[in-house]
Amino acid sequence: MNAKQLQAKVVATGSVGRRVRHDIMKQYFEAAGYFADCAASIEDETQKAALKDKIETSQHRAYVVGAVVLAAMAMETCINGIYLDACSKNLKGLDDREMALLAKSWAFLDERHLDTLFKYMHALLLVGKRELPPGENPYQGAKNLIDLRNALTHYKPEWDDAKIHETIKKQLKGRFDVNPLAPDAYLWFPEQCLGSGCAKWAVNAAEDFVRAFCKQLGIPKRI
Amino acid sequence: MEVPPGWLKLAHQTLDEEILENFLAQNLERAGAVREER
Secondary structure (H helix, E strand, O other): OOHHHHHHHHHHHHOOOOOOOOOOHHHHHHHHHHHHHHHHHHHHHHHHHHHHOOHHHHHHHHHHHHHHHHHHHHHHHHHHHHHHHHOOOOOOOHHHHHHHHHHHHHHHHHHEEEOOOHHHHHHHHOOOOOOOOOOOHHHHHHHHHHHHHHHHHHOOOOOOOOOOOHHHHHHHHOEEEEEEOOOOOOOOHHHHHOOOOHHHHHHHHHHHHHHHHHHHHHHHOOO | OOOOHHHHHHHHHHHOOHHHHHHHHHHHHHHHOOOOOO
């Protein structure tokens, strides 16, 4: 084997020690914002004329539900990423001991599939920071968003005065403009609730919460 | 109910996983947290 053949063999059989870490959080936030804008443009168009067809109504509902679900997904992806950055000792703003506290707690949190907001608040407690007040925004907005996501994801048909409808209505009514495509006589949830106002509120609630959390934890902002 | 500060102090000092798991259990009980709905 001459030098050239040996070089070719090394190139062919060697492996590159390269790892790629992918984070989808920003894409979720961008997609949620995009869906909210799409819903708003359908509302603008259809307010000028009657609904063109059923497809447009379906698109509008898809955009709004998509924005809400993606905004909640982005929040969960964000906190998972923060714990995993601590596991990789790659979380600016925290010292080695604080990162170790988050990293060593991650396995327990992950295996229990605990709720998103608990993971956020537990991280603050672990590094000795104050929790965000649960009765105030942005915590309250984030909680309302997750409750709405859960109501949509695990939707159960029920009468309009039954528990889920009433709870969601109580939590959200007045926080955003209602769906202009839903006549007043329609149910508040989901018909009047699910418009671009709700979609934009969902994106803002998630972003406000993540920003406040990063500031409280003492790490650079993520969005 | 507050999480006893002693747990956290001990966790910071030792980074002991058992202590951290106990701290998590204490905080879970305090927060009444639940498994994430999927």
